Amino acid sequence: MVHSAPAAPVLCTFPNSQQLQTALAQFIVRAQKESIEKKGRFTVAISGGSLPKQLAALIDNPAVKWDRWQVFYADERVVPLDHEDSNHALNMRELFSKVPIPHQNIHTIDPSLADDLEELADAYEKELIREFAMKDSARFPIFDLILLGIGPDGHTCSLFPGHALLSEEDRWVAYIEDSPKPPPRRVTLTFPVLNHAARIAFVVSGESKADTLHTVLDEPEKGLPASRVRPAHPGHIYWFTDEAAASKVQYPRTPFKL
Numbered sequence: 001m002v003h004s005a006p007a008a009p010v011l012c013t014f015p016n017s018q019q020l021q022t023a024l025a026q027f028i029v030r031a032q033k034e035s036i037e038k039k040g041r042f043t044v045a046i047s048g049g050s051l052p053k054q055l056a057a058l059i060d061n062p063a064v065k066w067d068r069w070q071v072f073y074a075d076e077r078v079v080p081l082d083h084e085d086s087n088h089a090l091n092m093r094e095l096f097s098k099v100p101i102p103h104q105n106i107h108t109i110d111p112s113l114a115d116d117l118e119e120l121a122d123a124y125e126k127e128l129i130r131e132f133a134m135k136d137s138a139r140f141p142i143f144d145l146i147l148l149g150i151g152p153d154g155h156t157c158s159l160f161p162g163h164a165l166l167s168e169e170d171r172w173v174a175y176i177e178d179s180p181k182p183p184p185r186r187v188t189l190t191f192p193v194l195n196h197a198a199r200i201a202f203v204v205s206g207e208s209k210a211d212t213l214h215t216v217l218d219e220p221e222k223g224l225p226a227s228r229v230r231p232a233h234p235g236h237i238y239w240f241t242d243e244a245a246a247s248k249v250q251y252p253r254t255p256f257k258l
Contacts (some may be wrong), residue, residue, distance in 0.1 A: 004211060004233035006195075011217065011239045012256040013246045017054070017205055023256045024203060024240050025057035028145065029064060029258050031199055035144040036068050043131065045146040045189060045197075047074040048087030052094035054203045054240075055147075059098045066101040070131055074146055075157040075188035076109050077177075078117065078122075086181050088109040103152060107131070113201065115176035121187045125173040140196040141172060146189075148202050154212050154224030156202070158188035161224060167189065194229050200237040202226065217251040 014020040014052035035042040042065070046052070058064050077085045088108045096106060107127050113120035148156050158176050159165055168174050168190045175187045194200065204213055212224075217239070220227040231237055246253070 005015070006230040006232055007234075007236050009217065009230075009237045009239055009251070010252050011241070011246070013253050014239050014241055014256070017037070019155045019241055020203070020205065020242050021054055021057040024054060024201070025061060026056075026236075026258055027201065027238070027240070027256075028058065028147075028169055029061070031145045032065060032068070033063075035198075036065060040068070041070055042068050043055045043070045043072075043141075043144045045074040045143050046087075046091055047148050048077075048090050049149040049151070050205065051147055051149045051203055053138070054142055054205070055095050058095065064099070066099055067105070069101055069105055071101070071106045072107070072128065072131075072143075072189075074148060074194075075186055077183045078111070078114050078120065078185040078187065079183060080111050081108055088200045092125070113194065114185075117177060117185060117187070121173045121175040124187055125171065128172050140192050143197040143199075145199045145201065146194060146197045148194075148200060148226075148229070150202060150204055150209065150212055150216065150226045152208065152212055153180075154180075154216055154226050156226040157194070157227060158186040159189070159191065159228075160227040166225060166228070168192075186220055191228060195231050195235070197231050197235050199235065200231055202229075202239045203236070203241075204245045205242040207247065209241075209245040210248045213239075213241065213245050214248040217249050 073087050076087050079085045080122045081088050110123050172193050174190050216226045
């Protein structure tokens with residue numbers, strides 16, 4: 001059996017965050033439409049950081065079918081769900097509290113298991129199994145779309161440079177107790193899950209990310225975690241960035257079109 005190489009990243013840059021957000025929403029709606037037509041639902045994983053703010057163009061957007069979304073978190077801090085460090089709380093504040101998504105379609109960690117990270121990660125993995133394993137019989141879940149950001153050190157999700165989790169090959173959800181960035185206790189999707197997605201979209205803005213983005217896209221051999229996100233065929237990876245973030249990137253840009 002011939003394995004095709006992963007598709008090359010597609011880099012789309014925009015002059016400002018308004019245009020970036022508009023294009024990102026169009027891209028998400030297109031992915032949603034294709035997924036619903038194919039299987040009646042749209043499975044999405046979302047991270048935290050600056051990402052939820054970039055999804056503003058989904059609010060009051062009549063093309064979004066919120067009742068068909070099944071949302072998981074690409075990573076989560078092990079804190080109460082209403083805590084200021086919680087990715088769920090951040091996404092609720094920026095997006096989900098402003099749209100008609102059914103509460104049961106947002107899959108959170110179970111904070112009552114916070115004292116046992118292994119059990120908490122296993123419980124979240126079981127949540128994924130309930131959504132995916134019965135419907136898509138595959139070794140790993142195949143998300144329709146995973147939305148990610150990057151940190152200044154090139155981390156994505158809670159996959160940090162030099163950490164043992166970078167070599168995890170079996171688990172869908174792993175835990176980390178020693179995150180170099182607080183809070184230290186987190187759970188995260190693993191590379192096998194990221195790299196089985198149908199679509200990955202990184203969203204990066206601001207000049208503070210310029211050096212990191214240059215390393216990730218122009219020097220992937222340096223092995224930063226974000227460079228290691230390369231979905232297997234037939235998956236695709238897209239970078240939505242503003243000009244400030246891409247100012248040092250040599251990698252070829254692709255004009256955005258659906």
